[in-house]
Amino acid sequence: MFTSSQLRLRTYIAYSYHKDMEVVAVVVVFLCVALIFFSKLLLLRKRFRRLQLRLPPGPPRWPLVGNLPQLGPRPHRDLARFCSIYGPIVYLRLGNVDAITTDDPDVIREILLRQDDAFASRPRTSAAVHLAYGCGDVALAPMGPGWKRMRRICMEHLLTTRRLDSFAAQRAQEAQHLVGLVWARAQAREPINLREVLGAFSMNNVTRMLLGKQCFGSESSGPSEATEFMRITHELFRLLGVIYLGDYLPFWRRFDPTGCERKMREVGERVDEFHQKIIEERKKGEKDMGGDDCKEEMDFVDVLLSLPGGNGKDHMEDVEIKALIQDMIAAATDTSAVTNEWAMAEVIRSPRILRKVQEELDTVVGRDRMVAESDLAHLSYLRCVVRETFRMHPAGPFLIPHESIVPTKLMGYDIPARTRVFINTHALGRNPRIWAEVDEFRPERHWPEEAGRRVEISHGPDFKILPFGAGKRKCPGAPLGTAMVLMGLARLFHSFDWAPPDGLRPEDIDTEEVYGMTMPKAQPLIAVAKPRLPPHLYC
Numbered sequence: 177m178f179t180s181s182q183l184r185l186r187t188y189i190a191y192s193y194h195k196d197m198e199v200v201a202v203v204v205v206f207l208c209v210a211l212i213f214f215s216k217l218l219l220l221r222k223r224f225r226r227l228q229l230r231l232p233p234g235p236p237r238w239p240l241v242g243n244l245p246q247l248g249p250r251p252h253r254d255l256a257r258f259c260s261i262y263g264p265i266v267y268l269r270l271g272n273v274d275a276i277t278t279d280d281p282d283v284i285r286e287i288l289l290r291q292d293d294a295f296a297s298r299p300r301t302s303a304a305v306h307l308a309y310g311c312g313d314v315a316l317a318p319m320g321p322g323w324k325r326m327r328r329i330c331m332e333h334l335l336t337t338r339r340l341d342s343f344a345a346q347r348a349q350e351a352q353h354l355v356g357l358v359w360a361r362a363q364a365r366e367p368i369n370l371r372e373v374l375g376a377f378s379m380n381n382v383t384r385m386l387l388g389k390q391c392f393g394s395e396s397s398g399p400s401e402a403t404e405f406m407r408i409t410h411e412l413f414r415l416l417g418v419i420y421l422g423d424y425l426p427f428w429r430r431f432d433p434t435g436c437e438r439k440m441r442e443v444g445e446r447v448d449e450f451h452q453k454i455i456e457e458r459k460k461g462e463k464d465m466g467g468d469d470c471k472e473e474m475d476f477v478d479v480l481l482s483l484p485g486g487n488g489k490d491h492m493e494d495v496e497i498k499a500l501i502q503d504m505i506a507a508a509t510d511t512s513a514v515t516n517e518w519a520m521a522e523v524i525r526s527p528r529i530l531r532k533v534q535e536e537l538d539t540v541v542g543r544d545r546m547v548a549e550s551d552l553a554h555l556s557y558l559r560c561v562v563r564e565t566f567r568m569h570p571a572g573p574f575l576i577p578h579e580s581i582v583p584t585k586l587m588g589y590d591i592p593a594r595t596r597v598f599i600n601t602h603a604l605g606r607n608p609r610i611w612a613e614v615d616e617f618r619p620e621r622h623w624p625e626e627a628g629r630r631v632e633i634s635h636g637p638d639f640k641i642l643p644f645g646a647g648k649r650k651c652p653g654a655p656l657g658t659a660m661v662l663m664g665l666a667r668l669f670h671s672f673d674w675a676p677p678d679g680l681r682p683e684d685i686d687t688e689e690v691y692g693m694t695m696p697k698a699q700p701l702i703a704v705a706k707p708r709l710p711p712h713l714y715c
């Protein structure tokens with residue numbers, strides 16, 4: 177039993193407790209209201225600031241999704257249309273991402289050269305995370321010390337002129353292997369799937385440098401493994417090119433209704449198994465890697481295994497080596513194979529151009545030997561064919577997307593930080609303000625005005641074509657890519673006459689493209705070859 181004074185005390189304690197709770201509740205409610213108020217204020221300030229920005233012009237946008245619904249299955253064509261309506265720089269809002277696009281040489285020069293420091297980063301997309309070792313490679317890595325180190329390894333250890341020269345004999349063997357393959361089919365009077373043979377040519381060239389062995393052919397680990405590797409590499413490329421809604425609408429990633437991100441994870445794991453196997457086999461083999469002379473004989477994997485790691489470590493991490501192997505394969509194979517297929521398609525479509533290419537080859541090389549790499553610099557007309565191919569059919573419709581690091585001004589417009597930049601190389605080559613008769617394949621337009629001047633394949637000061645990009649992110653494999661493209665074409669045009677399969681006229685060869693990170697012909701190129709050199713040269 178309580179006394180009355182005890183009861184009074186208990187009542188008082190209960191009363192003060194409730195009073196304190198009320199005060200706490202009032203303070204909490206007040207803090208919440210203040211928080212909501214200030215965050216709204218910040219949002220409004222941000223919106224107000226955005227309203228003050230002078231963004232480039234662009235198409236009207238939908239709430240939440242912005243301009244995403246205006247992009248169809250060929251987004252390079254949609255963005256080109258916007259540039260023809262709104263001008264050389266177009267602003268787009270893709271979900272919650274700021275983006276600009278351009279097809280104009282002056283704007284491109286400003287982005288890639290004058291403001292290279294502001295625009296040289298890459299967006300951290302889901303594909304880059306799942307398919308490029310968490311952006312730990314070169315091609316998809318955002319600007320930073322990681323990218324710098326990996327790029328330096330490429331430039332100073334893998335793609336040096338000396339090392340590329342040391343693989344010249346292997347490249348010549350691969351070119352002969354290509355000719356032999358086509359010759360065998362020609363003897364059997366079979367039409368040739370040029371996508372297949374050119375794909376194998378590129379892949380073999382790259383894997384011989386990278387791994388010291390062919391992927392397709394007598395040295396391969398077996399046709400089924402090679403085919404699976406090629407299949408999974410194509411799948412990787414397809415996914416890298418996909419416009420994934422989750423990169424623009426974060427809620428999409430929670431549900432992933434199309435299973436795109438799950439597929440990325442699966443393909444990333446499958447590709448990783450291939451790469452891990454390569455490293456483990458090589459470590460087990462324990463090749464001798466000492467001495468500078470020996471280093472010139474080493475393939476890329478040997479070189480990477482011999483290099484010190486970052487932060488004073490003795491060796492590079494496996495994951496860094498795998499990211500570089502993947503970049504080399506992905507960046508080098510499809511790009512050159514797609515370019516070669518387009519060039520063959522356009523030349524076979526035009527018997528006049530085929531005759532001119534062959535006349536030049538007969539003059540420079542003759543008919544009693546095969547084309548050598550040393551001939552390539554003298555094949556000016558063939559070089560014009562390659563330049564014209566890059567104008568009409570750049571390997572990819574866009575450069576790999578760039579991203580601005582800081583807010584900046586571009587041609588008088590405000591560009592916020594983290595704006596995604598789509599440089600539309602497909603539209604640049606077909607921009608009617610720069611080129612006449614844009615849909616006509618005419619190599620002569622690149623013939624140098626000054627007699628005897630070498631025809632450059634890379635971009636010139638006018639930035640009217642841009643096959644390898646420019647500035648800090650320029651393709652580090654451009655000399656190798658050019659050599660592989662020129663060599664493949666020179667050998668095929670020199671060794672064979674070409675025609676479409678029975679019943680088709682040259683002009684019936686279709687030139688429809690299919691969108692992706694690289695942009696191949698929609699249908700593989702099938703053609704018939706007829707040998708034109710003495711038989712002993714083919715074996």
Ligand code: HEM
Pocket residue numbers: 314315316327330503504507508511512515571572575576577642643644645646648649650651652653654656657658661
């Ligand atoms: C015809 C063949 C090739 C073409 C058309 C081509 C084209 C390109 C283009 C357009 C870019 C993007 C540039 C940018 O975003 O500004 C690029 C980047 C790159 N390419 Fe190539 N490429 C070819 C061959 C090669 C080869 C043979 C290699 C290496 C063996 C290679 C390695 C790379 C790498 C590592 C990058 C990323 C550079 C960076 O982000 O820092 N490419 N290439």
